[in-house]
Amino acid sequence: MEKSTVFNNKLLPYCLLFPQLVITIVFFYWPASQAVWQSFLREDAFGLVSEFVGLENYQTLFLSPAYYAAMLTTVVFSISVGALSLSIALLFATQADKNLKAAGPYKTFLIWPYAVAPAVAGVLWFFMFQPSLGMLSRPLRGMGIDWNPLLNGTHAMILVVMASVWKQISYNFLFFLAGLQAIPKSVIEAGAIDGAGPMRRFWTIVFPLLSPTTFFLLVVNIVYVFFDTFGIIDAVTGGGPAGATTTMVYKVFADGRLGGDLGGSAAQSVILMVIVIALTAIQFRYVERKVQY
């Protein structure tokens, strides 16, 4: 789509673009290219000497069990958070879509966690499940579970997943509700006339018609789990215990911290960039077309 009437100024458009282009190049393209360049270098701990080592950083990475562990953690974490937050949000959205009288206030009270910072959400959940003072740790211990997310990797993962799901439900709920409300009522009525009950109507009519929203949310949730949960993980577990909650993004941060392994950290950044670009490309190329409208 293009405008048919435009202004003819020669210099003005460049002036208008200037602020954004400068900021984008200085804070985006320059650092991104530095990350790529750095991933081929090995720097000593003081950052004084750096030496070109080719693909060595990548080689080291793919030979290190810790990196595969981080990949596995990322997969487990993503699938758990994505599946739980999407299905819970869909449940709430279908209920709120029932023409209830009080649907408005319920909607408001379900969407506000979107505004809570991930790190704050992490602190809140950690407070509830802190082994010695957490309000919910005591009942767990009462049931005979030796609950301790500070020492037990599985418990730590469960806690991080719960906090991330809690934070993400509101977003998914909002989009599912909008998607549900966009489905024409006549289609559902036609199904009812043919004798389909509420469950049957949901799975054969509503759910397929909702697929564009679902696929959109799938991609957004993957990006959320990758990047926005950083604050939650750092606040709740700091990647531990023993790396049990170190995702790939967290590892980029942890490995480069205090000038540690900058080359390795940069190589991981590059791999992440490739993954995110691939995901976005998939979203644009395939999802839009193959989904039923």
Add this chain to the structure above:
Amino acid sequence: MVEHRPLSDFIAYAILTLGVLIVAFPVYLALIASTHDAATVVGGHMPATPGSQTLENYYRAIFVGGSRTSREPVANMLINSFISAIGIAVGKIFISILSAYAVVYFRFPFRKTAFWIIFITLMLPVEVRIYPTYKVVADLKMLDTYAGLILPLIASATGTLLFRQFFMTVPDELLEASRIDGAGPFRFFWDTLLPLSVTTMAALFVIQFIYGWNQYLWPLLITTQDSMQTIVIGIKKMLVATDELAEWQLAMATAVLAMVPPVAVVIFMQRLFVRGLVQTEK
């Protein structure tokens, strides 16, 4: 709806009420914890009702800060958070409305290139290029400054795409009419386009304010002085610094204070918020 069954409505209310309770519970506990004294909270037997230390806890959190390590009072962190959140929101609106205007209303060489240069930034959040960006900001001597907190986070394409989309829906007749009246690009932008864009700007402001307020990794890296901390990283530092002896009642009071501005924005500007969210993401 098709059929109206009382039972189905009842189930819906039950599920939604349960949902609201689960969503509210962690925040309720934080509120309660912020009204008790340290011993009650740390003892692990905190009652489920408010205590009597509310004023004292919030007073200490806001104006004094924690006692065990020398820390900043929260009032200062709140100011930092406000400045950077508003700076990010306003900065993004400013640079993106100008660039969208250029891309939509002008024809010039490299127009497509410029658009793509901006568009690609959509895909890569700051987290994946965190250390190189840190180095750039350090080289520019912007560590521990508001410019360092704000500028790297406004380099993104969301705003430009949103305004471009909106400008496309503005009828061409408006531009033709303004040109007949002798208006140049500045007049048209100022008198016609800007007033039409107010709602879009407001929606973008709401979303970006929340985004800026909730930033964590970036401020954590580039602020070394306590006086430049934002409130979100302030809470985390309260808990790390003293470990077991953390002053949870103060941390929870701080957490509540950190939640109030963005949550208030979502609740009181819900229409703008929903609009902004749906438009920037889709």
